[in-house]
Amino acid sequence: MITMSEVSKVYGNGSVALADVSIEIHKGEFVFLVGPSGAGKSTFIKLVFREELPTSGKLFVNGRNVIDMKPNEVPYLRRGLGMVFQDYRLLPNKTVYDNVAFAMQVIEAPRREMQKRVHNVLDLVGLRHKVRTYPSELSGGEQQRVAIARAIVNNPAVVIADEPTGNLDPDTSWEIMKAFDTINKAGTTIVMATHDKTIVDAMRKRVIAVEKGYIVRDQERGVYGYED
Numbered sequence: 619m620i621t622m623s624e625v626s627k628v629y630g631n632g633s634v635a636l637a638d639v640s641i642e643i644h645k646g647e648f649v650f651l652v653g654p655s656g657a658g659k660s661t662f663i664k665l666v667f668r669e670e671l672p673t674s675g676k677l678f679v680n681g682r683n684v685i686d687m688k689p690n691e692v693p694y695l696r697r698g699l700g701m702v703f704q705d706y707r708l709l710p711n712k713t714v715y716d717n718v719a720f721a722m723q724v725i726e727a728p729r730r731e732m733q734k735r736v737h738n739v740l741d742l743v744g745l746r747h748k749v750r751t752y753p754s755e756l757s758g759g760e761q762q763r764v765a766i767a768r769a770i771v772n773n774p775a776v777v778i779a780d781e782p783t784g785n786l787d788p789d790t791s792w793e794i795m796k797a798f799d800t801i802n803k804a805g806t807t808i809v810m811a812t813h814d815k816t817i818v819d820a821m822r823k824r825v826i827a828v829e830k831g832y833i834v835r836d837q838e839r840g841v842y843g844y845e846d
C-alpha cells in the first residue's frame with residue numbers, strides 16, 4: 619500500500635523533517651505514527667498524499683509512483699486515499715449530506731448510487747439522523763464522524779488521519795476510534811498520527827515512532843512509549 623525507500627524531506631528553510639525513512643505498510647494494517655512534536659509525523663502524511671514531495675528517496679502509494687507522477691495523476695492518487703484532520707475541515711455552508719456527497723460528486727457518481735452510499739457511510743458512523751444538519755449544529759465528535767464518513771465514501775484503500783482526536787475529550791475520542799476500527803476491520807488500511815497515549819496503549823496496533831525525522835521504533839501490537 620505504502621512503500622517508502624530511503625525517503626528524506628528537507629524543507630526550504632533547512633528543517634530536516636524526515637531522514638532516510640524506509641518503511642512498508644501493507645493492505646489492511648492499522649498503523650499509529652507517534653513521536654514528539656516536530657518529529658516528522660505530519661510530513662510523513664503530507665508526502666503520502668503528495669501535498670509535499672520528498673527531497674530524495676522513492677515513494678509508492680497504492681502502486682503509484684508518487685514522485686514521478688504527472689500533475690494530472692494526482693487526483694487519482696488522492697481518490698484512493700481518505701483524509702481525516704484534527705480540525706475536521708467540513709464545508710460550513712453545506713449540510714452533512716452534502717459534505718459527504720461532495721467527494722462523490724467530484725467523481726461524477728450516479729445520483730442514486732451516491733444517495734445510497736452517503737446514507738450507508740453515515741449509518742456506519744451513527745449519524746444518518748443528522749443528514750440535514752449543518753456542521754455548526756454538531757458537536758466536535760459528530761463533526762469528526764462526518765469527516766470520517768466523507769473520507770471513506772469513495773471506498774479508499776487507505777485512510778490517513780492526522781491527530782483525529784486532538785480536539786476531542788476522551789469519551790468522544792473512543793467513539794472516533796471505534797469508527798476507525800470498524801473501517802479497518804472491513805479491510806481498509808489506516809495510518810494515524812497521534813499523541814493520544816491512552817488510545818495507542820489500548821488498541822495494541824502497529825506503532826511506528828519517529829524522532830527528529832528518523833524511525834526509531836516499529837513495533838507490532840505496540841505501545842505509545844512516551845510520557846504524556
Ligand SMILES: Nc1ncnc2c1ncn2[C@@H]1O[C@H](COP(=O)(O)OP(=O)(O)OP(=O)(O)O)[C@@H](O)[C@H]1O
Pocket residue numbers: 629630631633634635653654655656657658659660661662
Ligand atoms: N512547511 C514547512 N516549512 C519548514 N519547516 C517545516 C514545515 N513543515 C514542517 N516543518 C518542520 O519539519 C519538522 C517536522 O514537522 P512535522 O509537522 O512533520 O512534525 P510532527 O511530528 O507532525 O509534529 P506535531 O506532533 O507537532 O504535529 C519540524 O521541525 C517542523 O518545524
